[in-house]
Amino acid sequence: MAEYSLGHSPTEQQRLQRQAALLRNITQTIWRRAGLEPGMRVLDVGCGVGDTSFLAADMVGADGIVIGQDRSPEALATARQRAADLGLNQVEFVEGELGSWPGSDERFDAIVGRYVLIHQPDIEEALLKLRPMLRPDGGIIAFHELELEARTMSDPASELVLQVRGWLRQAFKFGGMQAHGVMDLSRCFYEAGFGWPQVELYPLVGCGPDSFAPAYLVEILRTVAPTLEKHGVIKVDELGLDTLEARLRESCANGAPGLVQINGGAWARI
Numbered sequence: 001m002a003e004y005s006l007g008h009s010p011t012e013q014q015r016l017q018r019q020a021a022l023l024r025n026i027t028q029t030i031w032r033r034a035g036l037e038p039g040m041r042v043l044d045v046g047c048g049v050g051d052t053s054f055l056a057a058d059m060v061g062a063d064g065i066v067i068g069q070d071r072s073p074e075a076l077a078t079a080r081q082r083a084a085d086l087g088l089n090q091v092e093f094v095e096g097e098l099g100s101w102p103g104s105d106e107r108f109d110a111i112v113g114r115y116v117l118i119h120q121p122d123i124e125e126a127l128l129k130l131r132p133m134l135r136p137d138g139g140i141i142a143f144h145e146l147e148l149e150a151r152t153m154s155d156p157a158s159e160l161v162l163q164v165r166g167w168l169r170q171a172f173k174f175g176g177m178q179a180h181g182v183m184d185l186s187r188c189f190y191e192a193g194f195g196w197p198q199v200e201l202y203p204l205v206g207c208g209p210d211s212f213a214p215a216y217l218v219e220i221l222r223t224v225a226p227t228l229e230k231h232g233v234i235k236v237d238e239l240g241l242d243t244l245e246a247r248l249r250e251s252c253a254n255g256a257p258g259l260v261q262i263n264g265g266a267w268a269r270i
């Protein structure tokens, strides 16, 4: 099993929920354009603490079914508690590896996911495993992923933003994350037998004094800092993590974009 660079600590689980709020509209657009609609039976692979499954549940409505699957029992415990708190009856969470059948052998109308293919050592192989679970007559596959190699834009350039982004990239690579998560998707979909997918890019831009970007970058850095220290890239004590958000905010004080994160969607219908 490949190393998962972000882990499942309580802090990381909370970070995922804040990140979900930032990404919700992009994910919803991708899944809607892919054809997700009321009444469908949907598998959400790598569901984490449940945010993507809750969004899918919104989209399929009370007559649909969503099964969220993840390998992490800690994340699933949180997801189940949140579903109970929200009174969502059409969502179920199942522990398992991507590609293992979750529950019954009944096929799905749609298989979806967010920020999960980029964590697979071989995206094509992951898609191949998912294909038999989809309805052969019109089943939909739709993923929201991240392009790690896209440059952070900042004008004038913020050295601090660039440095932090550089560290994050390194940490993700140590964790086996795919650098070209989005740009490689069309080839992987095609090779896995889905035909050529529709691929679209969606930039997430943080700029100005209230930008989400500084806090977002620091939260991820906190999560991966031990990995970076283990590989000799940084010394956590010397990072000044407690003041980093303020320093990043100041470095973008002219309102220039402090973060342009390139998100992408890829989808296809059998």
Ligand SMILES: C[S@@+](CC[C@H](N)C(=O)[O-])C[C@H]1O[C@@H](n2cnc3c(N)ncnc32)[C@H](O)[C@@H]1O
Binding pocket: 004, 006, 016, 020, 045, 046, 047, 048, 049, 050, 051, 052, 069, 070, 071, 072, 075, 096, 097, 098, 113, 114, 115, 116, 119, 120
């Ligand atoms: C970055 S999180 C995204 C969670 C959720 N999709 C979201 O956007 O909020 C990735 C999740 O995928 C899970 N994951 C990664 N690879 C997996 C695999 N091969 N099988 C099952 N779960 C996996 C991790 O445990 C983690 O919870």
